[in-house]
């Protein structure tokens with residue numbers, strides 16, 4: 001992991017982006033913003049899942065009008081996503097929105113962009129300036145468009161990154177001429193390699209905080225890989241100040257995965273339980289996959305970062321579950337539960353979920369009362385005796401004895 005690169009700091013309501021602020025998580029509602037109750041509900045759900053900032057689309061004036069009712073009801077700062085209509089940006093600022101997302105390339109003329117910048121400066125509202133791979137080929141100037149398209153043929157990725165960075169520089173000049181530096185910058189593509197190269201180039205050239213994202217990443221199953229490859233690589237390299245993972249799916253999933261990625265990189269302090277589980281193999285003797293799914297659902301109710309291990313047997317389980325606060329080692333229809341290395345009980349497969357859940361809840365309560373410490377190092381789980389088969393034979397090799 002490289003040290004975070006230094007950037008300016010921008011305030012989005014009470015949430016800071018860049019500088020010494022932790023990497024924040026963003027998401028975007030999938031509701032029609034003018035449907036106020038639905039939008040408020042989804043913003044609350046996203047905030048509960050861990051979103052620090054939420055963006056909403058404002059394509060019509062009824063959406064910016066709705067912002068006046070939405071803003072007082074939600075617990076996180078709101079960003080208005082503006083495309084094509086500068087009036088929406090002015091209305092959103094007037095309504096009290098905390099940040100504007102603007103692509104100067106799709107606002108009709110320069111004077112309109114200047115007006116938005118003036119309004120944002122007067123209200124202390126920051127702007128995210130974004131270039132997207134799909135939108136950088138200049139639409140207005142046909143000659144330039146043909147030139148840019150031709151350039152892409154020979155070295156697609158290289159030229160695209162150069163065009164994206166040039167375009168961004170062109171946009172940033174507009175803000176500079178307006179003496180406005182309250183900016184967050186993004187440069188998104190559907191290709192993780194282009195995302196990595198574009199942000200790396202931008203981070204060398206500017207010190208604005210960076211909003212990382214892969215655009216149109218697809219459904220969660222593949223979008224997750226694209227996003228984690230691009231954003232994880234950049235973050236590990238010290239680049240990135242706020243992130244949005246985007247899926248063609250429920251936005252709550254975006255926040256869940258963004259949070260887990262930051263946890264994995266040590267860029268966020270875990271506040272929820274951590275679940276580790278074995279992948280299963282030919283030694284498995286219970287339905288572990290189902291158990292893991294069910295445990296995951298149960299753990300979502302616990303608000304303490306308890307580390308929980310669900311292991312199919314004692315072969316590799318103990319070593320890999322070391323450091324787990326609560327662990328179960330399953331055998332033939334049974335499981336042995338450990339709490340911080342101490343064996344607490346043996347239960348049948350049918351009782352395993354409830355018993356594990358009870359132990360997790362009880363342990364979390366002890367942590368909350370200050371009677372136990374989380375993930376304390378040095379917890380060694382001694383391999384339990386393998387559970388004998390009904391005929392008395394031992395199904396597993398005895399390990400580590």
Ligand code: SF4
Nearest residue numbers: 278280281312313315
């Ligand atoms: S813990 Fe046991 S069942 Fe699970 S993968 Fe390892 S050896 Fe296989």
